[in-house]
Amino acid sequence: MRIxxxxxxxxxxxxxxxxxxxxxxDQVVVTDVDAxxxxxxxxxxxxxxxxxxxxLLSSGLDGVVxxxxxxxxxxxxxxxxxxxxxxxxxxxxxxxxxxxQQVVALVEASGVPVHIGFQRRFDLGYQAAAEQVRSGALGFIHHIRANTNDAFPPPQEYIPTSGGFFRxxxxxxFDILRFVTGREVVSVFATGANRGEAFFGEYGDVDAAAALLTLDDGTFVSVSGTRYNAAGHDVRMEVLGSLGSVAVGLDEHTALKSAEAGVSFPGGEPHATFMDRFRPAYVAELTAFTEVVAGSREVPCTVRDALQAFRTADACELSRRENRVVLLEEIGA
Ligand SMILES: NC(=O)c1ccc[n+]([C@@H]2O[C@H](COP(=O)([O-])OP(=O)(O)OC[C@H]3O[C@@H](n4cnc5c(N)ncnc54)[C@H](O)[C@@H]3O)[C@@H](O)[C@H]2O)c1
Incomplete structure (x- = not known):
């Protein structure tokens, strides 16, 4: 196929x-506004x-990325x-x-398959966690802890067109939380700070943030992240249940050192970037897209899924700015 x-x-x-x-x-054709x-x-x-x-679009494509x-x-x-x-x-x-919302309406009216790139859905660890939650093996889930820590910040020019830290x-x-639990967020309290380079603040953004979410079954979720984590690119999730608990991203490459004497785990090289951390997931994700193009599978992450994650991000941004709990129902469905 030609992509x-x-x-x-x-x-x-x-x-x-x-x-x-x-x-x-078979063929890949590339374009950019900066030729x-x-x-x-x-x-x-x-x-x-x-x-x-x-x-590009009139060159006989089967799919576009x-x-x-x-x-x-x-x-x-x-x-x-x-x-x-x-x-x-x-x-x-x-x-x-x-x-x-406009994109969701347009895409759903068109019938053209549109797959949004939340690659964690193709990571084997998150898939295993989802299976254990859905099967009931962990009992009821009382807490989830999730973090996304970038080793180093993106270039300054990336920030004004990024949507800000939460988005x-x-x-x-926010997306993988829905994928793992099958639940929706009902309320958030979020905060953030500019601890690193001043340009984040100059664009109204933050480089460190934390949020406490409540899901529709009463599960509490704490989410944290930073653009400055020199220990490595650290993306994990802990799912703590009444019968058992699992951690995604806890392996020899986890960017964390034990403070306990004689503990050498994790002993491997931490991931430097999201490309290192999620390489197999990106391959699986784009393979899935070729299957969507071929018509042999449903879209695995729809624009509506993306809208739900975005609503949580928007709620966190509002919560951070107004320093209050925000209900998801306040954020247009
Ligand atoms: N899924 C992930 O893990 C992941 C990781 C990084 C980035 N992203 C997403 O990918 C996107 C790109 O991020 P990046 O880090 O590669 O940014 P980048 O700034 O490195 O690259 C963006 C490119 O888009 C080009 N561009 C801008 N407007 C264009 C237009 N109208 N037509 C054609 N080209 C245009 C720019 O010239 C630039 O080359 C962002 O939306 C980001 O959120 C996702």
Missing amino acids: GLVGAGRIGAFHAATLKGLPAV SRAELVAKDLGLEFAADVDQ ITAATSAHAALIGKAVAAGIPTFCEKPVALDLAET DCTVHD
Whole structure:
């Protein structure tokens, strides 16, 4: 199959290389609003290059992968859907709730498959945790602890078009929480701070945040994250139940050292980036997208799923700004 890719930045270059290696993919065509970036990635990986999005979309594609900046997602999904091309788009769907809702309405009316890139759904650890929660093996879940700690911050220019910490970063925790538990968030209390470079604050953003969520079955969930965790890229989830508890991401690569004498676990090299941490999940995710394109599987993460995670992110942003508990019903359904 012939797959187009829009946006040749950090994750775009990475996804282009993954797509090239997939057995179902014969050709990958790359474009970017900054043509030099797309040309470079195309040259490096031996791929085709298209001068712009319109040229790309009219080049006989079977599917398109959108890895452009978040601020461009909604318009690009709109164009791809109008062209009737099965689409994969990186999270989040848009910068704000209204635009996310418009995309959901457009996509659902079109019938064109659109898969949103929450790759944790393809991570074997999260899948195993979901299975144990759903089977009842853990009993009732009383607490969940989730964290997303980046080893180092993205470049300054990434921040103004990112949507902010909750919509850009912890939105992954909000999505995987629904995937693991099958429950919805009913209320949040969130806070955040600018502890590192001042530019986060200058864009109205934070680089460290924490939130306490309550799910519709009464489970408490604490979520935390930072852009500054030199120990390594650390993404984990602990699911604590009345009959048992499991941890996702707790292995030899966990970016944590024990303070106890004589304890050497975890002894391996911590992950440096999200690419190291989730490489197999990204491959599985894009493989799933090729199956969506081939018509052999349902969309595994829909725009409506993305809307739900985004609502929680929006609730956290409102909670942080107003320093109060926010009910999810306050955030347009
Ligand atoms: N799932 C994940 O783990 C994950 C990880 C990183 C980034 N992302 C998401 O991927 C997206 C890109 O992130 P990144 O880190 O690669 O950013 P980046 O800034 O490195 O790259 C973005 C690229 O998009 C291009 N671009 C912007 N507007 C465009 C448009 N209208 N048409 C074509 N190209 C356009 C830019 O020129 C740039 O090359 C973001 O939405 C981000 O949230 C997801």
